[in-house]
Amino acid sequence: MIIVQCTKKLAGELNAPFLSEKPQQANPLYCWHAHIFTYNRRKCVLVMNNSTRYNFMMYGLVKSDFTHFGELLVKHISENMLADEIDQALVNRYLDNVGESSYAPTSDRSIVSQINEMVSVAQQIMEMNMAKTGDLGINKVNRFMNKYIFMKLPKLYSAETMRDELLSLS
Template sequence: MGVDSFMLTIQCTKKLASELKFDISGDKPINRDPLYSWHAHLFLWNRRKCVLVMNNKTRYNFVLFGLRKDDFKQFDDIVVHAIAENLLGDGADKAIIDKYVQNCTSVSYTVTSDRSIISQINEMIMAAECKMTQDKLDGTEPDIGELNRWLNRYIMMKLPKLYSGETMLEELLHLGDL
């Protein structure tokens, strides 16, 4: 690995690992930069498979909605694309997003390692399900882009900026220092 390369680590719950049909490493993640480490959990909403992905350092998160069997075969690419797409939607500079994505030279899958992140993922899933259910009751399909913007404006007391979206954008500004 070069100086500017990092392994993107996706720490999967057992439920997601089973869907991915991967033999997930039981080892602790080897990624030294938590900005490139993410936890992910599979959940069902309205008979659709969804995955909530959350950054270990900033708690920045997003929902992948309506995944099909083939999507799990190319999960690496879907996650990296979704990170870039969501960061762009949240106002991150495209050059910084490109640098982040280019730094992800490979993807590894491991077991989860932080119970507090799992707890926050479950809280975000509950919030997402409530918002999507409300949209359905209002007669509209959930707008996942809007949902993801909304999730990152959810207050998380342990973050320096309170909001995961703001915290992630600030951390990305440091990529220029690499």
């Protein structure tokens, strides 16, 4: 089961039942925090993995996307892992264990703080991309965000940490 821990703002957009808190037995690799924000009058959701800090942004979401948010999230997880050159077999092994999506409130202030930092980074990169090329370059933004240094991670970079965690899955 994948658990999405949503900020209050995102919870207001979702039409889904919420758990009162994150299940204690949940594997942190299958737990994600998510926050909604707007950029250029478009709804965006930044999602970050609890254990690896692997993150990406979904841009231009509309109301109907929030009715099947769990499926959309899994699709974006897969696409971003493959774009970060994580082996297809590792991605498939991860996705085989995903199952249903459950929603819970946020539980870790440090992750929310890191999400807010990544939102600022993403907005700056999108503004630079717009000034240079006239395109937001969402794919480039997502690749950059996983090459951003997180001092608390063993490998410093979230993409490398995610790859190592996926290799250790049995």
